[in-house]
Amino acid sequence: MQSAITAKATFDIAKGMVAVYAGVAISEATHLLTDYATWNQVRLGDTVQALVSSTREPAVILVPRTRG
Numbered sequence: 001m002q003s004a005i006t007a008k009a010t011f012d013i014a015k016g017m018v019a020v021y022a023g024v025a026i027s028e029a030t031h032l033l034t035d036y037a038t039w040n041q042v043r044l045g046d047t048v049q050a051l052v053s054s055t056r057e058p059a060v061i062l063v064p065r066t067r068g
Helices: 002-022 026-040 044-052
Strands: none
Touching (some): 002 044, 026 044
């Protein structure tokens, strides 16, 4: 139970970080995070942990993706 609460809190912090950095609503930040994780084939949990622990910058989440 504690790990689920911790994971939720970490996700909420990461959403806030992206929202503030990008100047978007929390719902858009959620989409940006999930899109980033999907596009890069990484776990969402790893992505948000990297943001919160400052091993990944919020700017990386905002890099536009194009399909070729």
